Amino acid sequence: MKIDGALMGKEIKFKIWIEEEEEKFYGPGPNQLLKEIQNEGSLSKAAGKMNLSYKKAWEMVQRLNHHSEKPLVILKKGGQHGGGAEVTPHALKIIEDYDILQKKMKELVEQQHEFLKVLN
Amino acid sequence: MKIDGALMGKEIKFKIWIEEEEEKFYGPGPNQLLKEIQNEGSLSKAAGKMNLSYKKAWEMVQRLNHHSEKPLVILKKGGQHGGGAEVTPHALKIIEDYDILQKKMKELVEQQHEFLKVLN
DNA sequence: AAGCGTTATGTTTTTACGCACATATCGGTT
DNA sequence: AACCGATATGTGCGTAAAAACATAACGCTT
Numbered sequence: 662m663k664i665d666g667a668l669m670g671k672e673i674k675f676k677i678w679i680e681e682e683e684e685k686f687y688g689p690g691p692n693q694l695l696k697e698i699q700n701e702g703s704l705s706k707a708a709g710k711m712n713l714s715y716k717k718a719w720e721m722v723q724r725l726n727h728h729s730e731k732p733l734v735i736l737k738k739g740g741q742h743g744g745g746a747e748v749t750p751h752a753l754k755i756i757e758d759y760d761i762l763q764k765k766m767k768e769l770v771e772q773q774h775e776f777l778k779v780l781n
Numbered sequence: 782m783k784i785d786g787a788l789m790g791k792e793i794k795f796k797i798w799i800e801e802e803e804e805k806f807y808g809p810g811p812n813q814l815l816k817e818i819q820n821e822g823s824l825s826k827a828a829g830k831m832n833l834s835y836k837k838a839w840e841m842v843q844r845l846n847h848h849s850e851k852p853l854v855i856l857k858k859g860g861q862h863g864g865g866a867e868v869t870p871h872a873l874k875i876i877e878d879y880d881i882l883q884k885k886m887k888e889l890v891e892q893q894h895e896f897l898k899v900l901n
Numbered sequence: 902a903a904g905c906g907t908t909a910t911g912t913t914t915t916t917a918c919g920c921a922c923a924t925a926t927c928g929g930t931t
Numbered sequence: 932a933a934c935c936g937a938t939a940t941g942t943g944c945g946t947a948a949a950a951a952c953a954t955a956a957c958g959c960t961t
Contacts, residue, residue, distance in 0.1 A: 739958030743906025758896035776878035859928030863936025
């Protein structure tokens with residue numbers, strides 16, 4: 662059986678994000694960053710895993726914390742291992758919710774994808 | 782009754798597009814452009830309505846036609862009115878399908894938006 | 902107090918992109 | 932054949948985004 666979507670190489674893609682006062686602060690990037698921070702316990706290592714400059718990662722964290730009542734990431738400098746980063750329980754909740762919405766969107770798109778046939 | 786989404790100014794936004802071989806060719810911009818072309822019968826006027834340069838609009842049309850088996854826009858140069866632009870029935874079908882998907886996505890997001898509460 | 906690894910921040914360089922501008926082309930009308 | 936309005940296409944400039952580079956600050960350990 663032929664699957665149109667794959668054969669013709671056309672894909673429906675989408676992106677979800679959260680913004681406040683015209684500023685985007687949560688999306689695919691920050692979502693992944695939070696997960697990496699959770700794994701690594703370090704912002705610089707998390708950035709490295711994502712092929713992201715430390716600076717951009719740091720700015721992401723600032724935006725995240727700025728737009729949330731309670732901090733999502735806690736950064737510590739100095740100390741035994743030079744410092745570190747950890748995510749709060751609030752962050753875990755947001756990651757989960759974002760992933761759920763992402764999944765539902767994906768299902769919706771896949772249901773609907775036969776409209777690409779018009780392009781043939 | 783308080784509506785969290787409005788009060789805290791945080792919004793969930795999304796975008797859908799179609800791409801082929803890493804190249805985006807259909808999204809909110811082209812979708813609106815097709816509608817404007819249908820109204821105006823002219824690519825330059827359609828571009829004007831969108832505050833878009835003629836060049837960018839023309840490139841959009843090239844991409845649209847390039848990635849579709851059958852043309853979505855027919856451009857004519859010269860003649861009584863200097864030329865003109867019109868959309869094909871295929872374009873109308875795509876516009877419709879895109880708008881439907883857009884609407885369903887919007888509904889899904891609105892259902893799900895209570896997850897913003899975590900940010901308070 | 903010296904060392905270490907990480908966070909924190911500034912400066913410079915490069916790249917990408919939009920945008921204005923200029924000009925050519927076409928074909929029906931007059 | 933001159934005119935007109937729209938399509939067709941190239942070029943240079945300015946700005947903004949991204950990347951690269953440099954350096955400071957911190958606090959525990961030894």
